[in-house]
Amino acid sequence: MTTTQDPVAAAEQCTAEFRRNPHPVYAHLRDTAPVCPMKPPHGIETYLITRYEDARAALSDPRLSKDMYGAMDAYRKIFGDSSVALDDNMLNSDAPKHTRLRKLVNSEFTPRRVEALRPKIQDIVGKLLDACPTREPVDLLPAFAFPLPITVICELLGVPPEERSVMQRLSTTVAQTGFSEESKRAQQKAEEDLHAYFTELIARKRRSPGEDLLSALTEAQDKDGGLTENELVSTAFLLMFAGHKTTAYLIGNAVYHFLANPAQLRAVQENPELVGPAVDELVRYDGSVESATFRFATEDLEISGTRIPKGALVQIALLSANRDPLKFDSPDEFDVTRPGNAQSAHLGFGHGSHYCLGAPLARLEMQLALTGLFSRFPRIAPADPSAGPKWMEVPFPAFRGLVELPVVLDPAP
Template sequence: MTTTPEAVAAAERCTPEFRRDPHAFYAHLRTAAPVCPMRPPHGNETYLITRYDDARAALSDPRLSKDMYGAMDAYRRIFGDSSVALDDNMLNSDAPKHTRLRRMVNSAFTPRRVEALRPRIEEIVQSLLDACPAREPVDLLPAFAFPLPIIVICDLLGVPPEDRARMQHLSTTVAQTGFGAEAKRAQQQAEEDLHAYFTHLITAKRERPGDDLLSALIAVRDHDDALTENELVSTAFLLMFAGHKTTAYLIGNAVHHLLSHPAQLRALRENPELTRAAVEELVRYDGSVESATFRYATEDVEYSGTLIPKGALVQIAISSANRDPQKFDSPDELDVMRPGNAQDAHLGFGHGSHYCLGAPLARLETQLALTRLFDRFPRMALADPAAGPRWLEVPFPAFRGLAELPVVLDPAE
């Protein structure tokens, strides 16, 4: 395997080989080119960071900006003009704007507030499992892994139940578009539809506010002027999008890997108190966030002896950092009893000021999903273990998730 910009660009195009096993590729880069220049399809000069220590430092490096307006030309070449209106949020900003926007929604995602959602999440989990066929193959992604977090986040935001499927469809279109003309048109239309939807929903909630997060944000916007109107729309989109995609893929990845590692599943079933630690290990081993969202260098920056020039884009390979043997013993092994598996050891939820706001909710949803699923269907098995997993092929390796998860929940003896 050669380490060249062209080789990385091939990985960026998400070839089936790369999608099947990105970890072997990242292992090579960590040794040969830990900060590797790329030529991705969008044409912007980009550097990929793969080592744990570098990744952790880069995630909180103020020289690597998240403010998309500072790199607007590059941003438009990658995402187009239609994305700008939806990306005026905390994910794409630096302090003090990031601090202000994050403060507006932080109270809804504190561990205490999230724990109060446990009964409702339990109810949703049981209802979804009730609807699943037990003796015949079922794709657990559309039947269980995706509906659970979309219902939870829509409840939290105040999105009506009849609109959940539309939200999921539109956000999937936004997440999985490529660089072709037809794909870009689909992406633009989906983004315009989402912007129009949340604009309409905000108008409706101004007239009839409810006991939900979006109504609370509207009240802040209208009374304190702490949010602009576009920040309000964009924040609603971000919470909906980020609040279900990553959790859904995490649940799918976790179920697949536990079923593929029966000794690990058996250890978890015999020791339910391991569930929290097991979720952290599953996030580390093959979490749903493969790469952090783009940053760009506001000045020349050096990592591992490589100069990242001012203006270059930077991608941080979370999946690679979480398999770095300099940080984790036997990193390519799944071990639900891994010692010292502290919640801040892996970078699956990020690090620094942009640490995932919804991490407590994602953890709780995943813990309950796994616990109730395997308690209710202890003999669950992959529908066709010999077939191997089929992973998503996406234009940017941002998400790491399965395209399908066919299982039999209660196979015949």
């Protein structure tokens, strides 16, 4: 058993240059150090997995736990005590707790409930585009990409319209991962405020239930084996957080890559049936979730010849796995006509028991957003074609997304 070392490539993962374009470093790691020990800013021993087959196996390996309580010291060092109350959910648990929580949420978060949102999503898309200037530059992130999913997830959960801006502000603060004391304090305050908000909202749903998902989960709480109060609060937070940022960044990534690849944009505009496959190709090519949430080793184990000691954290680079040439032909090409079996094989929504519960909703939102945008504004163009993209710069990869997306929706002839 060996320990593969590539400290230069591993260290590069936390640089600004890497954040702008991580793909060359990931390619190097796949070739030379597919399971790479690294020292992220949080200072806890972590192993980075970059190859597809290793990543797929690791995502469903029972020796790699998602139970944050099993790694509480490491968890608190990274995220702080205030995160614990909001993370008592299926994302951060193993069987049998994970099985129970997922079953309860899945029973209410049904395909029919998601499909019923289609007309509402189309209406939201239309109204957001109505509000955009057409002949002058507009930043599509705040104007379109971010308000669409937060509005949809708030509709699903039953968050009143007048309270949705608060949800967006607090979730943005939580997502801005940093390790300075100032950043940690801001995150802690936002997490405490979100916990208090969802606790109060659930109390309102209990007094006066509606047709929304949170009301349904609140009513199910009283049944045998239902969610505890804190599990309910934490699940509401998970659905809101996961259903907002990931889709918002994915919309931005998608529009950017379509504008950078006009032939692919024309293919979708001329063949609307390609929009569905295009969404999965975008998730594969440059998805908004760069790495899966942390796992930790419950015992010593070996992956691709590298020993991972008990207690170490494991980070699975989904963005790298989805460009592994051992799995995908020409993986660095964005191709909406890629064979369907290759598109559906991506790991952008995870794999195994923790496969993203909200994947159907994300796909629906993406399809309607792209169809609405590109059919209404077929001549959409970058506001400054000479300007390069500005990607998020975070201390370690979690989300992959732009910080701005200036376009002109309907350029003058």
